[in-house]
Amino acid sequence: MKYSSLRLISGAFIILAIILSESLVLRFLMTFYIIVLALNSGRKFRLLPNIILFISISLANTITPYGLVLFSIGSYPITLGALINGANKALLLISFIYASHYMMSSRPQIPGKLGHLISMQFYYFDRLTTKWRQIEKKTPIIGAIDQLLLGIETEIDEDSIKQTEIKYVKTKDVLIHILHISIALLLLFIFSDMGKNILPFIAQLP
Amino acid sequence: MISHTKVRIELVALFSACALFLSTIEYMIPKPVPFMRLGLANLPIILALGIFTYREYFLLLLLKVLGQGLISGTIFSYIILFSLAGSLSSAIFMLLIFTLFKDKVSRVGISLGGALASAISQLFISRLILFKEATYVIAPLFLFSGLISSIILGIFANEFIVKSKWYSTLKESKV
Numbered sequence: 530m531k532y533s534s535l536r537l538i539s540g541a542f543i544i545l546a547i548i549l550s551e552s553l554v555l556r557f558l559m560t561f562y563i564i565v566l567a568l569n570s571g572r573k574f575r576l577l578p579n580i581i582l583f584i585s586i587s588l589a590n591t592i593t594p595y596g597l598v599l600f601s602i603g604s605y606p607i608t609l610g611a612l613i614n615g616a617n618k619a620l621l622l623i624s625f626i627y628a629s630h631y632m633m634s635s636r637p638q639i640p641g642k643l644g645h646l647i648s649m650q651f652y653y654f655d656r657l658t659t660k661w662r663q664i665e666k667k668t669p670i671i672g673a674i675d676q677l678l679l680g681i682e683t684e685i686d687e688d689s690i691k692q693t694e695i696k697y698v699k700t701k702d703v704l705i706h707i708l709h710i711s712i713a714l715l716l717l718f719i720f721s722d723m724g725k726n727i728l729p730f731i732a733q734l735p
Numbered sequence: 736m737i738s739h740t741k742v743r744i745e746l747v748a749l750f751s752a753c754a755l756f757l758s759t760i761e762y763m764i765p766k767p768v769p770f771m772r773l774g775l776a777n778l779p780i781i782l783a784l785g786i787f788t789y790r791e792y793f794l795l796l797l798l799k800v801l802g803q804g805l806i807s808g809t810i811f812s813y814i815i816l817f818s819l820a821g822s823l824s825s826a827i828f829m830l831l832i833f834t835l836f837k838d839k840v841s842r843v844g845i846s847l848g849g850a851l852a853s854a855i856s857q858l859f860i861s862r863l864i865l866f867k868e869a870t871y872v873i874a875p876l877f878l879f880s881g882l883i884s885s886i887i888l889g890i891f892a893n894e895f896i897v898k899s900k901w902y903s904t905l906k907e908s909k910v
Contacts, residue, residue: 544805582763589765615765622762625806642744649748650755650798657756671898678901681749 533637535698536570537648539706540632546713547624553617554734555720559713560624566709567627570634574627578662583619590615613735629655656681746905747791750779751798758799758806773884776803777849780826781842781892784833786905796826813864817857825853842896843889850885854878 543566547559568574596610633655639648660680664673718724757775764773776799783795800822804815829849832840854877862870896902 548805586763586765589763592765618762622759622806626759646744646748646751646794646798649745650751650802653749653752654755654802657752658759661756671895674895675899675901678749678753678899682901 531637531697533634534639535702535706536634537632537637537639539709540566540628542710543713544625544628546717547621547628549717550720552720552734553613553620555716556617556620556624558716560620560627562712562716563624563627563631567631567634570631572627572630572634579623582623583616586619586622587612587615590618626658629658653681743791747787747795747798750783750787750795751802754779754795754799755802755806758803762806772881774850774853774881774888777822777825777846778888778892778895780822781829781846781849781888782895782902784829784845789830792826792830796822816864817860820856820860821853824856825849828852841889842892843886846885846889846892847882850881851878854881 540563543559543563547556547563550556550559564574591605591607591611593611593614594606594608595614596608598606598608599612600607629651633652637648638645657677660677664676668676719728754776757778761773761775780792780796780799783792787795800815800819803809803818803822807814809815809818826849828851829845832845832848858870858874858877861873
């Protein structure tokens with residue numbers, strides 16, 4: 530088995546755990562965990578753009594008022610439910626981006642034709658999200674998209690010429706990835722109804 | 736040497752990644768009403784007309800639906816049914832318009848047709864399993880928002896086809 534496939538499998542499990550997590554605290558923990566994994570796999574992380582993304586999505590969600598009114602700006606109510614909902618969305622998005630960075634960091638190949646297609650889709654998605662941030666902000670939208678797509682095509686051509694060294698899995702790698710999956714699933718369990726019965730303070734968290 | 740099939744597959748993957756990317760952007764935009772959608776991820780589907788074979792086109796569609804479900808976290812819920820019904824009906828209708836009329840209908844017309852098909856099929860599913868009679872209450876707003884967003888998307892697709900160097904290279908080379 531290739532090392533890249535191992536990352537793909539553990540990443541898929543973590544994505545599953547992220548999707549299934551309903552608590553904001555759990556989603557925050559999962560996001561933090563996947564960012565650490567992405568960093569460990571050699572990807573960059575910039576705090577400020579992610580904070581801006583988090584705040585802007587959370588605030589933008591206040592457009593749909595829901596739950597307890599915290600305060601009002603004029604006649605515009607800022608509600609707790611909408612803020613939590615927005616924060617949840619922002620964390621899902623950030624975690625998904627870093628999960629794909631982590632999974633694609635060594636360009637894995639899922640077996641089969643459809644598998645190959647899905648691997649390629651995530652690979653391109655990874656390139657798009659990385660390259661998008663590098664584009665000059667003042668570029669008109671169509672020009673920016675063009676620049677992005679032309680840039681990616683050139684990169685892919687160079688990539689296919691460059692034959693990357695294939696790294697195969699060792700027992701230690703398997704154990705480490707089992708640990709990653711176990712941590713994600715354990716967190717999911719702790720925040721589940723069963724987990725809340727064992728650790729009652731978890732039930733108090735948003 | 737890279738085979739023709741491999742290039743085609745990579746192109747489908749690139750289009751589907753664009754759909755995934757646009758789903759991400761759409762996900763960041765709040766909706767005043769939960770079911771309202773801009774349909775940004777439909778842009779690659781509109782642009783794929785005339786470039787992909789039927790098989791590739793529907794493959795792209797499948798990847799778009801799965802990607803959207805993954806991004807929004809609805810992949811394991813019944814909402815994926817709405818997404819699938821809407822995307823499938825809209826894609827079939829857009830393909831039909833494009834095949835029958837070719838360049839006589841602009842991408843605005845194609846996008847509008849697709850949005851209409853998508854809205855009708857989603858309202859049908861909604862009537863069947865979710866909102867029952869209340870579907871008629873949300874229907875006007877749902878159709879109206881789809882109409883507006885599809886016109887904007889169609890205008891953008893037209894502009895993109897005219898101005899994009901990447902797209903014109905793609906069309907000229909016919910891969």
